[in-house]
Amino acid sequence: MRSEARSGCPINAAVEVLGDPWAMLVLRDVMFGNRRYFRELLLGSEEGIASNILSSRLKQLTAAGLLTRQDANRGQRAMYSLTEAGIQVLPIMVALGNWGLVHRNGSRRLRVRAELLRDGGPELVAAMMDELREVHLGSPRPDPSAPRPSERLQAAYERTMSVDAAP
Amino acid sequence: MRSEARSGCPINAAVEVLGDPWAMLVLRDVMFGNRRYFRELLLGSEEGIASNILSSRLKQLTAAGLLTRQDANRGQRAMYSLTEAGIQVLPIMVALGNWGLVHRNGSRRLRVRAELLRDGGPELVAAMMDELREVHLGSPRPDPSAPRPSERLQAAYERTMSVDAAP
Structure with missing residues (x-):
């Protein structure tokens, strides 16, 4: 993620986070499919998202404050949740x-x-x-x-x- | 542009064209700034779009049916217009x-x-x-x-x- 926005325009601010096809599709699957785990998101993707792309988008969306990641105990999987910014x-x-x-x-x-x-x-x-x-x-x-x-x-x-x- | 959509989902169809930060910013400047010429779009960009990126996005948006390009006479510049799909x-x-x-x-x-x-x-x-x-x-x-x-x-x-x- 860039730390500095390229301009003070609110549309630009939004597309710096959301102007990526895979990021939007990951959010769509969390929202509409209630897919909360890496494996669900990977296997359920209609568009056949690649594992490394899913991993990078989950990191970006978490860093941008749209998702949170609940760290799991040993042997359990991490679960992702939407934040209020993600819901909006x-x-x-x-x-x-x-x-x-x-x-x-x-x-x-x-x-x-x-x-x-x-x-x-x-x-x-x-x-x-x-x-x-x-x-x-x-x-x-x-x-x-x-x-x-x-x-x-x-x-x-x-x-x-x-x-x-x-x- | 891909000729085949990655899935039949309408959100996916939209982000295949619009899920790109620079494409959205070019459309924004055509819409709100009434910038219709390459040079206006290049020099007016708040975000400092690079010439090669602007050129590729204008080509993509035209191929996707969101912009039309009026070819110019010799010595004149080409002008871009929004289509109905672009306006929407x-x-x-x-x-x-x-x-x-x-x-x-x-x-x-x-x-x-x-x-x-x-x-x-x-x-x-x-x-x-x-x-x-x-x-x-x-x-x-x-x-x-x-x-x-x-x-x-x-x-x-x-x-x-x-x-x-x-x-």
Whole structure:
């Protein structure tokens, strides 16, 4: 990581950390796939991330304050968690997904969640950030009786895929 | 540019083009600074972009369909314009700026516009996209009597800076 920003522009400050395709994909998998361990991130990557690239991006994201690493006891694996700054990358992720939905093709299976997030609007994004705070930071749920956004996304995903699969 | 996407995920599709700090900064300068020529982009860069990097990013962004290059007559310079896909990067730019405003320091002068864009909300972002369509694609203004967003931003910027400079 550079210690000195190249300029005082907030967009530049953001892209110095987030303007890397692999860093964004690692964050995506932590956020949407709840992959918290090196091995999960390595084996679950749709894009086939290489082990040395994953390792360097996890170090960079931790140094930049977007992830924390819980050091493990002997024989246990280290676990990664999003920080508040990491959680607040979600609106950028949604904006990137919106752009990709319109301007690039993709597989139906991988497009469904991005479509749901787009259609859910700012309310769903805010609720998802609350859920990430619960899972990664241990914050209490604002409304314990409301269904979790991840459950809503999963249910809608299964509904869409089963309709697609129907004869 | 890769011809084959690494996966069918829309976030991946977006970061394959936009997950590069210099590509985003070039787009930022075309969008917010209305820099349309190689020399303007090179000399106006706050971050001191190198000539070979600027050249490669302009080629990549053109190949990816975010910019078009109007070929010039002999002795004239080539001019770059945003495409509709390039204009629709604005919400990603705003989301990046919002993140940078909260999680990184920056200079007052370079933060003011990002703050105004954040506070203007989706309505201002949509109006700015209309203005970019007018300037880059030659589309008619939806409401010719309304002040242009760039004028609103510039006026607010000057107001803020003169208040800051007041004794």
